[in-house]
Amino acid sequence: MTPVLEISGLRKTYRSRKGARNALDGFDMVVEAGQVHGFLGPNGSGKTTTLRTLLGLIQPDGGHMTLLGREVPRHLPEVAGRVGAIVESPQFFGRFTAETTLSLLADAGGVDRGRVPEVLDLVGLRDRAKEKVKTYSLGMKQRLAVASALLKKPTLLILDEPANGLDPGGIREMRTLMRDLSASGMTVLLSSHILAEIQLICDSVTIISAGRRITAGSVAEVLARHDSGAVRVRLEPDTDQEEAARILREAGAQVTVETAGQLTVRDVTGPAQITRLLAQREIYLCELTPIAADLEDVFLELTGTTPVEGHHRQVDENALAASQDGWGR
């Protein structure tokens, strides 16, 4: 597949009187054509800085970026017409109506104004199109932002937290919309904190922490890479739980005794081996479930942001920052 977005070695340092802060520290990312690509990272990890840099709003200090095969920011004006984007919270001039806001953008971008009602309908704002934006809720502004990004019929759609402020119905509609857009051939880069959504929608992901890529690949690959291979075993009532654990440990498995009648077993060649070993000793199971890692687990593990009881994690605390002093240098 052809990459529509490539970033390599991207650097951005913010300097202030308090010192320098590396927002991006040699970040790399590739998004293939036709994919829905999830872009994940904890707060302050550099997601929005990456997107703003890509879209010409922030000047990088180093690195190489291409969009739709053209180097940016040098050739950004040539490809901007094919890239729809919303960055962070939706921002519009509040005294204009949604219709006016979009028609002004259409004029500025040389897009047919006739498309405005079409995209407003698509995001569910058709009936509120003539109301001033300042009367909109956050979710409605978010819908308007998505409409503005879709106005140019983009080849690549970049959405930063598009589900912010949306109600559950809105989130589901957004998910469907992403799928439909992807099915129509559009490439979507989706930054979000709703990891379950990302797992449902995305074909591939990049995870960033402290301005660096810490993993990337298809969702299945990333999950598989971090699959512990653990299996939850529930024994029949009145079974000798310790005996079962001993049998499995003798076979080389790591066994954790959980609640009564339940074990977590790792490092076995497969569930069949567990059933066979225990059945040979006339111990029978009533449940055998592979424990699959989900994206949230992988995210928390890789970014080092798993909550620890009694500790209030600060936004700059994460796995990479702790080891590499990425912030506040």
Added chain:
Amino acid sequence: MSLVRAETRRLFRRRLTSVLLIGVVLVLAAFAAGTFASNQKATPAQVAAAKQEAMRQYQQAAADAGVQKLRCQAAAPGSAEAADFPPNCADIYTPRPSEFDYAWFLPETFDLRHEFPEMIALFALLMAAAAYLIGATFVGAEWHSGAMMNLLLWRPQRLVVLGTKLGVFLGWLAGATVLLGAAWAGTFRLIAEFRGDTGGMTSGVWQSFGLMGLRGLGLVLAAGAIGFALASLGRHTGMALGALIGLTAVQIGVYVLAGFSGLQFPEAYLVPLWGYVWLYQREVLEDWSCDGVTTGGGCMPETFTMTWQMAGVGSAVVLAVVVGAAMWAMRVRDVN
């Protein structure tokens, strides 16, 4: 062209633009109506009566002067009465008929030739104030609301975007100023026709009005550009408004410091004076400190003539610095 069209629509869609333009038109209309109501055209009978009154007052003053001369000549030298008169009785002031203008005795009437320059200045100052505010809010609100960032996502050419915005604003401002200025001149031509005097209106006078009007247009455009540039620099309308307050404080400080340091003509450093000189072509500043320059015991102040060219160069430098800084900031600063 699509960006020009979009920015034109954006400018006129803004409520503040309409409110300020309508406000300016209403103030101008009220002023013109007040001028019309408070003036009247002098009838031949009123002119004759005024001339008669001027002559009567001249004759009265001449008679009084004659009496004073007689008293002077009659006073014995060295007497207390002689002390009230100059040594030479011929030095006693004798009034001349030309010093009694009959116009003083006419009812209030609008003299187009002499009074219209003030109307041009009023128009220019009012338009300049509106231009400053419209320019500042046009770009300031865009930055503050985030609409500028949205626009840059569509047109990632920062200087083109800001330059087009400024160009569209100044273009329409120039058009509106010329249109309103023509209406303003026409209105006062009519007021003079029906409630005043159009005497002495040679082509040279009209040309002079035209040139003053052009300088007024320059003032309006400069005020608009500076308001726009300051708000863009600060990315908020408030920056332009704050700069006005800051300028006032700085001007007071400069004036006071210039006075303390013994600098001559401290008024020359006051920006509002530049505007005045730009419109009225020249202003003579006087230094009354009279350091050893006296004639017959009186003070002969040193003077400095400030011309519209000087004011123009000073203002152009300020304009270039502010607009240049806004463009530079647009080019290099991150949009967060």
